[in-house]
Amino acid sequence: MPAHPSSTLRTARTPGSSTPKPGSQSALRERNQQRIVEALLASAPLTQAEISRQTGLSRATVSNIVGAMNERRLVITEPTTSSGRRALSVRLNESGAVAAGIDIGRRHVRVVLASLGHRILQEESILLPLGHSAADGMDAAASLLDRLLRRQGVDRSAVLGAGVGIPGPIDRRTGTVVQGAILPEWVGINMREDLADRLGVPVYVDNDANLGALAEVTWGPHGGSENLIFVKVASGIGAGLIINGSLYYGNVGITGEIGHATIFDQGLICRCGNRGCLETIASTSIMIELLSRGSSGTISTSDILSRAAGKDPATLRVIDDAGAAVGRAAANLANTLNPELIIIGGSLTALGDIFLDPIRRGLLRHAVPLVGETSTVMMSSLGDRAEALGAAALVLQAQGAAAP
């Protein structure tokens, strides 16, 4: 799935969680490799001399890094001639090395395999039992990854890394899931280490809404957008922030937590420990709870979608109220960050205007007028693939292949 042709090449300014210290030799080498990958993404094949000219790197550095990339099967090199001289032609190896993107939700695991050139090679999603343990989720992710690798015919040693999206805040200082996660079983677990042990590849853990935002600028139609907010509305509500072209992480990594803005002081107790948070009035969990009252069983998110399509009044009212609340939260975000684009993702995107209209109304009602008028709100076109695609993008970004 190629990205939008008009999207511009973007330098990876946030190379994920297991980055070498800036200024170190390995950081310098990583940055130089990123420049080489960018040059090869922009036009390939290139001779080593051409790479040197385009990147400003010395011939020795280029030859050194290309050699190492060749050993790791990241590039394919072929002897050629240039101006009558012997030269080495270099291009990215589209099938030799892959990035894995893993999205673990409350009820599913999705894995994608992507090439350095941003082709999706394999993709599959499986259901998990509600309340599965962290170990079960990680095991399921590992075996699904293995299955996709076998299907693709590549070895695990060819995996550059695995990006992993979790519906909960991550303390980036440690890679640990913190209080407030949709999956209470996961709180306190060091995802980065546990998954790296299981998968045997470098692991980049991030919050699911962050990955949705990264997916929009990497695989979605918004590659040129410098300031974009991805608002995920599902069992939880959170936002991923693209600021000045990069994912923004703040001090310890917990950003865009709009689901925990207090709406009603005396509202329901929230899993974050506070009270009356947006999540207690506009998440799909609370919509399901509201619409299941008085009936024998519990409805599902897909029931909400089908009842809305059938114009069930109670369902439409619940969606409208939730949308207005999300729109108000979007207004606060927009008043703070003044983004070009606000993209709504999560499990209700199929509702289209039924959900988008009250969100837009809430935004215009509560934003500073000029901010409301200059912010565009739309549904994500990536649907439930956004998080896994963003997770793969995290790995590609660390290789310098941030956006094709």
Add this chain to the structure above:
Amino acid sequence: MPAHPSSTLRTARTPGSSTPKPGSQSALRERNQQRIVEALLASAPLTQAEISRQTGLSRATVSNIVGAMNERRLVITEPTTSSGRRALSVRLNESGAVAAGIDIGRRHVRVVLASLGHRILQEESILLPLGHSAADGMDAAASLLDRLLRRQGVDRSAVLGAGVGIPGPIDRRTGTVVQGAILPEWVGINMREDLADRLGVPVYVDNDANLGALAEVTWGPHGGSENLIFVKVASGIGAGLIINGSLYYGNVGITGEIGHATIFDQGLICRCGNRGCLETIASTSIMIELLSRGSSGTISTSDILSRAAGKDPATLRVIDDAGAAVGRAAANLANTLNPELIIIGGSLTALGDIFLDPIRRGLLRHAVPLVGETSTVMMSSLGDRAEALGAAALVLQAQGAAAP
């Protein structure tokens, strides 16, 4: 007034509003001059050869730019010898060229003159009548600037530029003050052009809260802070955002407008056109209105300060309620941006803990626990000088002298 010694040299990534197009020849030249100024700020005097080594710029480029800076009296050059050869020693001219910082408020104009090396050379503030016209305010600023220049013994041609802070949102696409400004008389006025005409120097216009934030990382003790929020509580309430080390402007320049978050749906009408905004319950204007009810005259902000010192119960209650509301808004900001530091500025900083305690309480009550625990809240140490100092910093930043 020197900045904190531990503050690190910071590259100007946002050189203000009248910046040449990135990628253009003049942008390249400006960036190169910034690198030279940074080198001279770090250690001076330097020979041109030393500048060339430290910046990576060619000797021809260095000689060219140093020559031009010398003509503009930005540097002082002296013949010297280095390794037995004739050389040119270069240092910044501490008195030759100055940056002006102008802060225009509802009732005052303050002007500062600063050297390239961040010494404050002159500073003065005068009162203006309430409801003064934009033209009056600009005239007052221009004549105060002239007075300070005369006192300093420098000509207006030695002014590198004037930064100007306005208590209202600025549309950066045009330099125009937009709806929602504390000074309704200013709405629609193109400050950048009007002031540049009056002063005859390049003008950089910005929102006052943005300049407070810039002042904190430039002149305050927080030079090393990458993620800092400056919350100004005065007649209006707004925030300036330092994100990844730079002032953040978003799409059209209207950021940090937390004063316009809806708190009560059925609250008072706000000057932004919405209803029940934070400003209608926690600004000094509303505190004055609340405390003046039933008395014959209208009290002032300094009355609030003195009555609080005298432990007047009504005053303490109004301050406590306002602080809790500001703390809640700070919690929403912190949940979104996860800053290291939240600095409270504006006209109530002298209250100290009387105002800070309810703000901290509101923050901890409404923030995601880990976010609340890892955000430090404190009063600005710059007081009512913050905006003018930030305005001067905007000019110095454009010269490459972002932080000493």
